[in-house]
Every structure is written in structure tokens, then in C-alpha cells.
Amino acid sequence: MNIERFIEARKALNLSQMDLAEGICTQATLSRFENNGQVPNLKILIKLCNRLNLPLGELFPKVGVKYTEATEKMNEAEFFLITSEYDQASDLLQSITVSEIEENSLALRFHYLNGFIMIAQQVSVTDVLFTFDQILLADDGNDVEIYRLLAYTGIGMVYSREKKLEKAEFYFSKVLEKIYAYPIKTMEDVWRVLNIVFQSGTFYSLINEIELSNALLSYAVSICSDNHVTYYLARAAIQLAKNAILQEKPQQEVLELIYDARAYSKINKNTIALKELAQLESEILSGNPAKE
Numbered sequence: 001m002n003i004e005r006f007i008e009a010r011k012a013l014n015l016s017q018m019d020l021a022e023g024i025c026t027q028a029t030l031s032r033f034e035n036n037g038q039v040p041n042l043k044i045l046i047k048l049c050n051r052l053n054l055p056l057g058e059l060f061p062k063v064g065v066k067y068t069e070a071t072e073k074m075n076e077a078e079f080f081l082i083t084s085e086y087d088q089a090s091d092l093l094q095s096i097t098v099s100e101i102e103e104n105s106l107a108l109r110f111h112y113l114n115g116f117i118m119i120a121q122q123v124s125v126t127d128v129l130f131t132f133d134q135i136l137l138a139d140d141g142n143d144v145e146i147y148r149l150l151a152y153t154g155i156g157m158v159y160s161r162e163k164k165l166e167k168a169e170f171y172f173s174k175v176l177e178k179i180y181a182y183p184i185k186t187m188e189d190v191w192r193v194l195n196i197v198f199q200s201g202t203f204y205s206l207i208n209e210i211e212l213s214n215a216l217l218s219y220a221v222s223i224c225s226d227n228h229v230t231y232y233l234a235r236a237a238i239q240l241a242k243n244a245i246l247q248e249k250p251q252q253e254v255l256e257l258i259y260d261a262r263a264y265s266k267i268n269k270n271t272i273a274l275k276e277l278a279q280l281e282s283e284i285l286s287g288n289p290a291k292e
Contacts, residue, residue, distance in 0.1 A: 002058065002059050003033065003034060003037060003059075005054075005058055005059060006033075006034065006048075006049075006054065006059055007034055008122060009052040009053075009054040010052060013052060013117075013155045013249070014050075015052075017030045017031055017034070020048060020052070024044060024047045024092075025040060025044045025047075025048070027291050028159045029044070030037070030048070030159075031113050039181060040179060040245055041176060041177065042176045042178065042215065042216075044210060045059075046211060046212060046215055050079060052272055055092065056218075056219075057218055057222050058148070061079060062215075063180055063259060072095075073092045073093075073095065073096055074096070074106070074109055074113065075092075075188075076089075077089040077113050077117075078109075078188070078191060079191075080092070081113060081116055081195075082191055082194075082195070082231045082232070083231060084120070084272075085239050086117050086121060087118040089201065090117050090121065091111065093110065093113060093114055093117065096110065097134060098103060098110050098111075103288060104138065104139070104143070105143035105147075107134075107138075107188055108135050108138060108143065108144065108147040109147065111131050111132070111133060111134045111135050111147075111151075112147050112150045112151065112154070112192075113156045114131055115128055115131040115132045115135075116130060116150075116154055116195075119154060119157050119158050119161065120240060123223070125158055125159075125162060126183050128154065128155075129155060129158070132151040132154050132155050135148060135150070135151040136151050138146060145178070146189065146192055146193075147181065147210075149174075149175050149182070150192060150195065151195055152171045152172070152174045152175050153171070153172070153195070153196045153199050153200065155168075155170045155171045155176050156169070156171035156172040156199075156200075157177070157199055159171065160206065165206070165207055167228040168203060169203075169207065170202070172200050174204050175196055175200055177198065179193065179196050179197060179200070180197075184223070184227075188228075190223060190227050191229075191231075193223060194220055194223055194224070194225050194229070194231075194232045195232075197216050197217075197219055197220045197223070198216075198217070198235060198236055198239075199273060200216050200219040201213045201214075201216035201236065201241055202222060202237060204216065205242065205243050205246070205269075207237060208246070210243050210246055211237070212246055213243055214240060214243055215236075217236045217239050217240050217243070218240070220223055220232055220233075220236040221233060221236050221237070221240075224236070230264060230267050233264045234261055234264035234265040234267075234273050235266075235272055235273070237257060237260050237261035238261045238263055238276065238280075240257050240261075240275065241254060241257035241258045241261055241277075241280060242280075244257055245280075251284055253282060254284055255281065255285075258277055258281050258284070260275070260279055261277055262274065262277050265277060
């Protein structure tokens with residue numbers, strides 16, 4: 001978090017902490033953020049940044065990673081998860097005997113991948129929750145935090161799938177407390193953080209928290225740009241276009257988002273996304289967009 005940038009923006013407007021916090025949070029909350037680095041929840045942070053006319057993305061750390069070759073089965077499975085090729089990912093995981101995995105972080109990775117694939121394959125809630133519980137109940141260690149955030153995301157996704165939105169938001173809110181400040185060091189971190197941020201952005205659009213959804217999706221686009229990653233870029237852009245429709249933005253603004261998403265989809269040869277975008281464009285041009 002670039003807290004100095006936040007403080008500079010407040011001082012440039014000659015606002016005291018009390019002035020900025022009024023109607024949003026307590027002065028103590030703002031003081032703990034500026035002086036001690038204790039970040040408030042994302043909803044509060046968005047409101048504070050809006051009052052400062054400060055894009056939230058300016059506070060996020062720039063991320064850069066070293067590229068490594070994905071040579072292990074789990075690397076391949078994780079890549080298939082990203083590209084929504086769930087059957088191929090499942091086949092790879094089934095060829096791994098989890099009981100023979102000795103390294104804790106590798107076992108956690110297996111459960112995370114397995115849980116997300118199970119969600120995509122419509123496996124029962126209880127089986128999915130059992131898979132993620134094996135992450136949440138694991139002993140603390142250096143690699144545990146990101147997998148716990150993935151587990152919370154997965155649980156939120158499966159409750160959302162079951163239309164239990166209050167339970168889903170409970171888990172997504174746990175993710176928001178930490179994910180936008182999570183340090184990205186490796187390409188695997190990029191994939192996992194993007195997965196979490198995208199799924200969170202999609203969920204908050206579903207419950208009509210559009211401003212929060214847009215902030216998360218814009219962060220996903222920023223991560224893709226910083227790390228030259230195109231996967232998730234099209235998906236994030238499509239959801240931003242859908243959000244713009246929900247917000248009843250001007251037709252041209254929505255179309256520009258659709259055209260951006262189409263360009264990203266062509267790069268990735270994502271035919272499913274291209275069909276969805278063609279339908280969206282047709283609805284916009286006809287003046288009868290569907291609001292999901």
C-alpha cells in the first residue's frame with residue numbers, strides 16, 4: 001500500500017483527518033491507516049479515495065515477477081484451471097496420489113486446485129467444503145496464507161452457486177481484508193491473486209456492489225498489465241462491461257468496454273468469450289441490454 005500517496009492527496013486538498021473521515025469512518029480508523037499502516041476494509045478505502053478523487057489503483061503496489069517454466073503436473077493443472085479447461089485439469093490431478101505428497105505447500109496446492117475444479121464440475125457443496133477445510137485446518141506456515149485466501153474464495157463461490165449470498169459474502173469479505181495487499185513474487189502468485197480478485201469482483205457485481213466490483217476488476221486488469229499476463233484480462237473486461245450496463249452507463253462507454261474485451265479475447269483465441277461479447281454488443285445496439 002502506497003500510504004504516502006494517500007496522505008499527499010489528502011493534504012493537497014487541505015483536508016484534516018477529521019474532515020476526510022466524516023461520514024465514512026472514525027478519525028481513529030483513518031489515523032491507524034496513515035500512521036500505522038493498518039488498512040481499513042476495502043469499502044471504506046474506496047469511499048475515502050473517492051472523496052480525494054484518488055484512483056484506488058494508485059495505492060496498490062506495483063508487481064513484477066520472474067518467469068519460470070511450468071513443468072510439474074500441478075503447474076499444468078493450474079494453467080488449465082486459468083483457461084477453464086477443467087476436464088484436462090481434473091485428469092492431471094487424478095494422476096497424483098495426494099497421500100504420497102510430503103511437502104505441505106504442495107498438498108495445499110493440490111486441495112486448492114481440486115476444490116476449484118470441483119466447483120466448476122458442479123460437485124456437491126459438502127464435498128467441496130471438505131476439500132477446502134483441509135486447507136483451513138492446516139498448520140501455519142510460510143505458504144499457507146495464499147491458500148487460505150483461495151479456500152475462502154472457493155467457499156464463497158460455492159455458496160454463491162447455491163444462491164446462499166449472505167454466507168458467500170461472509171467468506172468473500174475475509175478475502176478483501178488481505179488480498180489487495182498480498183505481495184506478488186512469483187508467476188504462481190500472479191495466477192492465484194488474479195483468480196481471487198476476479199472471482200471476488202464477479203461476486204460483488206452479482207450482489208449489486210458495483211463500485212467495489214469495478215475496483216477489484218480494475219485491479220485484476222492492472223496485475224495483468226504489470227506482469228504481461230493476458231489470461232483473466234478478457235474475463236475482467238467482460239465483467240466491467242456488464243457492470244457498466246447495470247450502472248446504465250452511456251452506450252458508447254459500454255461499447256468501448258466490449259471492444260476492449262473483444263481484443264483481449266482474440267489474443268487468447270477465447271471463442272466462448274467472443275460469442276458472449278457479440279451477444280452483448282447486439283443487445284446494446286438494439287437498446288435492450290439484459291441486466292443480470
